[in-house]
Amino acid sequence: MFENLQVFENRYEELNLKLYDPQSAADRELYAALMKEHKEITPIVEAYRAYQGCVESLAEAKELLEETSEKELRELAQEEIRENSELLARLEEQLKLLLLPKDPNDEKNVIVEIRGGAGGEEAALFAANLYRMYSMYAEKKGWKTELVNLNETELGGFKEVSFMIDGEGAFSRLKFESGVHRVQRVPETEAQGRIHTSTATVAVLPEAEDVDVQIDPKDLQIDTFRSSGAGGQHINKTSSAIRITHLPTGMVVECQDERSQYKNKDKAMKVLRARLLAQEVEKASSQVAEERRSQVGTGDRSERIRTYNYPQARVTDHRIGLTLYKLEDVLNGALDEVIDPLIAADRAAKLEESQ
Numbered sequence: 549m550f551e552n553l554q555v556f557e558n559r560y561e562e563l564n565l566k567l568y569d570p571q572s573a574a575d576r577e578l579y580a581a582l583m584k585e586h587k588e589i590t591p592i593v594e595a596y597r598a599y600q601g602c603v604e605s606l607a608e609a610k611e612l613l614e615e616t617s618e619k620e621l622r623e624l625a626q627e628e629i630r631e632n633s634e635l636l637a638r639l640e641e642q643l644k645l646l647l648l649p650k651d652p653n654d655e656k657n658v659i660v661e662i663r664g665g666a667g668g669e670e671a672a673l674f675a676a677n678l679y680r681m682y683s684m685y686a687e688k689k690g691w692k693t694e695l696v697n698l699n700e701t702e703l704g705g706f707k708e709v710s711f712m713i714d715g716e717g718a719f720s721r722l723k724f725e726s727g728v729h730r731v732q733r734v735p736e737t738e739a740q741g742r743i744h745t746s747t748a749t750v751a752v753l754p755e756a757e758d759v760d761v762q763i764d765p766k767d768l769q770i771d772t773f774r775s776s777g778a779g780g781q782h783i784n785k786t787s788s789a790i791r792i793t794h795l796p797t798g799m800v801v802e803c804q805d806e807r808s809q810y811k812n813k814d815k816a817m818k819v820l821r822a823r824l825l826a827q828e829v830e831k832a833s834s835q836v837a838e839e840r841r842s843q844v845g846t847g848d849r850s851e852r853i854r855t856y857n858y859p860q861a862r863v864t865d866h867r868i869g870l871t872l873y874k875l876e877d878v879l880n881g882a883l884d885e886v887i888d889p890l891i892a893a894d895r896a897a898k899l900e901e902s903q
Contacts, residue, residue: 553596553643560586560593592646599639606632648898653754654720659696659822660752663708665728667746672705674731674856675748677879679709682722684881691715695805696815710819712755719754724853724867724890726752733858743859747852756821761828763821769793772809792816799823854886868893 563586566572572579609628616622662678664671686693692714699707713722730747738744771791789804790812801823803816855864861875863886870889872878878886 553592553599556589556592557596560589563589592643595639595642595646599636599643602632602636602639606636645895648895651720651723653723655717656719656754657712657714658718658722658752659710659712659755659819660722660725660750661708661710661819662706662751663749664706665747665749667731667744669701669703669705670731670735670744671746671748672701672707673703673735674729674746675706675709676704677731678729678748678750679706679711681879681881681883682713682725683711685883686713686715686718686881688881689715689718689721691718694815696819697802697804712815712818719752720891721887722752723754724887724894725750727853730852730855731858732855751826753819753822753826755818756825761821761824763794763817763824767795769795770813773804788812790816792820794820794824797824797827865890 563582566582567579567586572582606629609625609632613622613625613629616625660682662675662682664675667674683693694712694714696710696712698709701707728747728749730745732743732745734741735744769792771793773789773791788807788809789802790809791800791802792813793800799820801816801819803812803819805812805815853865853867855862855866856875856879857864858875860873862871862873863875863878864871865886868889870886872885874882874885
């Protein structure tokens with residue numbers, strides 16, 4: 549498996565030369581592409597160099613052990629053999645992970661859609677909580693959040709909300725959030741103080757480029773209307789809100805966040821492209837998913853993935869059996885403690901499949 553790693557080493561040195569070439573620097577697109585590739589292979593090359601160094605140190609320690617009869621030197625050699633053997637095993641696992649096929653969408657921006665599910669007004673309020681959680685997480689990561697469409701209720705809940713998150717590696721961190729999120733808590737409107745269970749669905753879609761999805765303008769029906777919010781808020785006197793219907797699929801996208809009709813149309817098209825791409829990917833992978841499901845689940849929106857239990861201040865991710873008693877922290881955007889184990893479980897499952 550590691551025999552081909554010299555190819556990465558050679559390419560790394562080649563890229564270093566090209567990046568210092570004035571001709572490459574003059575071509576912005578070329579330079580950006582070279583930098584991107586350099587960044588992608590650097591962790592592999594660094595791990596490979598550490599691996600080679602460890603192999604050499606291990607060989608030297610074994611040679612010393614064979615050649616010397618002096619007690620102190622033999623003990624020193626045995627200690628080096630033990631330490632380097634452990635390090636070598638760790639580096640081998642690290643390289644195996646680095647060489648796993650990457651998800652081509654991992655570095656893309658995302659479009660997140662949250663909808664209140666079972667539970668009426670309480671489900672809508674929970675959807676608003678999830679929107680706040682993801683917004684705070686994005687802020688902690690230094691990512692930019694931009695609202696696309698919002699359908700509010702009279703009590704401040706969200707029947708549905710869609711928004712874009714623009715940031716490096718956004719999809720790689722958020723892709724396991726797709727599914728049904730469940731909340732268990734006593735609603736403020738509940739006089740008896742009984743715990744209710746409500747749900748909201750989350751869909752995380754990688755932002756699609758024009759080259760990813762081809763849309764024929766003839767397949768689109770575009771309508772304009774006046775935007776409005778709950779209780780008469782955000783009333784727009786001009787018809788700047790946009791509704792796009794993709795006729796072949798019946799898919800409908802609305803955007804009314806911007807005052808500009810052009811900006812709303814641009815955002816709505818981004819959402820439509822992302823949904824169509826997700827649909828294509830789902831069709832292509834459905835057969836494989838049936839035969840071999842990932843340890844962290846399929847990301848299907850019908851799959852219950854996580855429970856937020858307010859009385860116990862508990863968050864449970866059902867796919868990997870993870871339980872944290874840090875509900876407030878998680879809802880305030882401390883999502884890495886949930887996301888990191890999901891990524892690790894996914895890598896472990898893929899590593900097992902590749903062997």
